[in-house]
Amino acid sequence: MAVYLDNAATSFPKPPRVYERLRGYLERFGGCPGRGSYRMAKEAEAVLEETRALLAELFGVKEPRRIIFTLNATDALNMAIKGSLRPGDHVVTTVLEHNSVARPLNRLERKGLIQVTRVAASSEGFIDPADIQRALSARTKLVAVLHASNVTGSLQPVAQIGRMVREHGAVFLVDAAQTAGAVPIDVEDACIDLLAFPGHKALLGLPGTGGLCVGPRTQLTPWREGGTGVLSELPLQPEALPYSLEAGSPNTLGLAGLRESVQFILQYGVAWIRAHELSLTKRLLDGLRAHEHITVYGPSSLEHRIAVVSVNIAGCSPAAVAEWLDRTHGIAVRAGLHCAPCAHQAIGTFPEGTVRISPGYFTPPGEIDRCVEALRDAADELAGHTGRRAIPSSQATAEGVAG
Ligand SMILES: Cc1ncc(COP(=O)(O)O)c(C=O)c1O
Numbered sequence: 001m002a003v004y005l006d007n008a009a010t011s012f013p014k015p016p017r018v019y020e021r022l023r024g025y026l027e028r029f030g031g032c033p034g035r036g037s038y039r040m041a042k043e044a045e046a047v048l049e050e051t052r053a054l055l056a057e058l059f060g061v062k063e064p065r066r067i068i069f070t071l072n073a074t075d076a077l078n079m080a081i082k083g084s085l086r087p088g089d090h091v092v093t094t095v096l097e098h099n100s101v102a103r104p105l106n107r108l109e110r111k112g113l114i115q116v117t118r119v120a121a122s123s124e125g126f127i128d129p130a131d132i133q134r135a136l137s138a139r140t141k142l143v144a145v146l147h148a149s150n151v152t153g154s155l156q157p158v159a160q161i162g163r164m165v166r167e168h169g170a171v172f173l174v175d176a177a178q179t180a181g182a183v184p185i186d187v188e189d190a191c192i193d194l195l196a197f198p199g200h201k202a203l204l205g206l207p208g209t210g211g212l213c214v215g216p217r218t219q220l221t222p223w224r225e226g227g228t229g230v231l232s233e234l235p236l237q238p239e240a241l242p243y244s245l246e247a248g249s250p251n252t253l254g255l256a257g258l259r260e261s262v263q264f265i266l267q268y269g270v271a272w273i274r275a276h277e278l279s280l281t282k283r284l285l286d287g288l289r290a291h292e293h294i295t296v297y298g299p300s301s302l303e304h305r306i307a308v309v310s311v312n313i314a315g316c317s318p319a320a321v322a323e324w325l326d327r328t329h330g331i332a333v334r335a336g337l338h339c340a341p342c343a344h345q346a347i348g349t350f351p352e353g354t355v356r357i358s359p360g361y362f363t364p365p366g367e368i369d370r371c372v373e374a375l376r377d378a379a380d381e382l383a384g385h386t387g388r389r390a391i392p393s394s395q396a397t398a399e400g401v402a403g
Helices: 016-028 041-059 074-086 099-110 129-135 158-168 250-267 272-290 318-329 340-348 364-382
Strands: 067-070 091-096 116-117 140-146 171-175 196-198 210-215 292-296 309-313 334-336 354-357
Touching: 016 210, 016 250, 041 210, 041 250, 067 074, 074 099, 074 140, 074 196, 074 210, 091 292, 099 116, 099 140, 116 129, 129 140, 129 158, 129 309, 158 171, 250 272, 250 292, 272 292, 272 309, 272 364, 292 340, 309 318, 309 364, 318 334, 318 354, 318 364
Parallel strands: 091 116, 091 140, 140 171, 171 196
Antiparallel strands: 067 210, 196 210, 292 309, 309 354, 334 354
């Protein structure tokens, strides 16, 4: 059986009730929501609205209509960035951002439409709120910060940053791709105006799902226009949420699955899920940190991290280590830049990146041990203890820059 340790990319497996629901949904409710007055369409519509209400409960959003369904976190981030910025605006962001924030901002900046300030990170992968404060100007329209790094696992002080941004009068966008479902989030408490999240990572739903919470202080320009199933007589996209930002037939199957997984999360509680994932992370860190040839990146304290651990074995290419783990031990981890090149520059692992190990809620502790053992064996081997060398050195591989 393969050992799956790439939950930061997408979670696997999903809660059993998700699989059961998907089958039931396909067999019984497969209508198109909001587009018919017959029972199947109404049932599909009800599934969507129930999912919206559950997500609103999870994130402390008062009005469920402020939850907009998207394809993934990238889609939500594009909607937030392109829907809120105007020519001449200034944006404050960080070097840790994923390309789903960095690339849209880079393009707008290169076209001369906006100005961007990128706040530096510490070697452990933390943003200092004082640096954000210093970067704010009278023209700052948007502050975009990720909740936790998908490279270092470092959890950022978003509530502290949010209060500062609110006082300044700018819009606060948080990329919760790595934390939604894994770390408690309250948009009111953290003064978050726009919260982008995927449904397929720690929310334990299907690929092709995600969302954006749109707070009452923000008005986004629609970047996708078309059928809403309601107010069809209007020549333009309706102004009311969620219709102003949702167009076209939704991913009802995916959202039916998400309804089940969010219910599962609410039932156990995010705090419990976080405690469980951190116990797995501690097991992983304890096993890896003890080896002199393994470098573990990210925060030294467990309290300020999530279940994402980046490592390197001295002298080995991360891509070769990941390939070796899969080939010889059936262990699935991700190597390379993880779509966040500047984060690697900040921690000194550019351009080859790191080997990223990300347990999930359903990871058995024994699988953590198998991964630790395999990496320790590899590091021993490289140090010449066994006289054998299965993993090519970083100089010997051309596959270094991946992901
Ligand atoms: C921090 C961060 N932001 C954004 C994304 C993009 O998420 P999605 O794959 O749902 O578009 C990821 C994906 O790994 C991520 O880790």
